[in-house]
Amino acid sequence: MVNWPLAAAVTGGAAIGLGIFLVIREALPPAPALGPALRRLHQPPRPAGTAGVGRNLDWLHGPARWLRPPTRDLALLGRTPEQYALSLLLSALVGLVAPALAAAVVAAAGVGLPVAVPAGVGVGLAALSALLAHHDVLSRAERARREFRRAICTYLDLVALQLSAAHGPVQALEQAAGVCDGWVFERIREALRMAQLQMHSPWDELRQLADEIGVPELGDVGAIMQSSGSEGAQVHETLRSRADSLREQIRTDNLARAEAVTGRLDVPGALLVFILVGFVLYPFMTRI
Structure with missing residues (x-):
């Protein structure tokens, strides 16, 4: 014979214990997953005005290789x-659908168009x-x-000031x-942080970043x-000259x-002059 009061007490105690365990588990900060943390470290910050796509786009890996994207420009834009x-596929899809929608609107108005149009x-x-x-990219x-080049001018001056202060x-x-x-500067800080984490020299990391995004001026820094770090040369004047x-x-x-x-504005200006001359000469030409 089942002891129902005892079974109810055991079940209630187990439920209360499970609830306390879940509350404590949710209250304690979980250990971060190593894979996503490393991907966040390697993910470069994006310039202002660019929006990232959070969806999984692995299915576009094949079309991306076929399109031969500008890798340096994309790396610079993050x-x-x-x-x-x-972005190319969506733009092409909009361009492909827009005439069909326009043809449907015209057909609804009673004007038929051939499908080929x-x-x-x-x-x-x-x-x-x-x-x-x-x-656009x-x-x-x-x-x-x-x-980036304008910011590097400021960065060169700041590095020269830091070297002059005996750093x-x-x-x-x-x-x-x-x-x-x-x-x-966030991109530069990220490169220096990665150099520190990976035990690389910061100038090598800056040169690698410069080659990746196509900004050779950062590689000059x-x-x-590198000459200052390996040879002990006083390079603050060189930095100012380069800036x-x-x-x-x-x-x-x-x-x-x-x-x-x-130079491109000269053509519209010349056309405007011809239009004004035509307006001026039109009354005289009609009287002839």
Whole structure:
């Protein structure tokens, strides 16, 4: 014969014990998983204005390899080849569907179009949309690269100041990177942190980052600081000279870009003059 009061007491005690165990387990901080922690360490910070995709995009690995993405530009923007492939596919899909939707609206209004018209326009618009998405990535990377170069000028001056204050080369690199905010300095701090964790020299890590994102000026910082760390050379004047030359190079590039934009504006200006002349001459021409 079952002793029901005893069974109920045992079951209730087990339930209370399980509840206390679950409360204590949820209250204590869990040990972080090693795999996701390492992936977070290796994940570079993203520049302002770029949004990451949190979904699993492993299924786009094959199309990403086939599309031959600009790896340096994507590394600079903090995007993966799978995200690049997804942006191109979505842009092409929008371009492919838009003419079909427009044809459906026209057909609802009572105007029939051959199927070949929206199909042909959709294919052409899909290719154009994918090309525009590709050029958008390139233009974003170019803007980010120019911003990176401007930040390196400041970083060179800060490292020179740290060296002048009798700091060591490694300490100078780390303290100079910790002074300023922004995604560029966060990227440099991440590289220096990885060098410290992996027991690498910081200048080698900076040169590796410069090669990865296509900014050779950051590699120059690593090369200059390597001579200071290995040979004990006083390089603060070299850093200041490199910062001045980089600023002059940036100024020259900005002037060349401004002249190119001004040259492209000459064509609309000339067309506007011809239009105004046509408006002025039209009354006289009609009287003849």
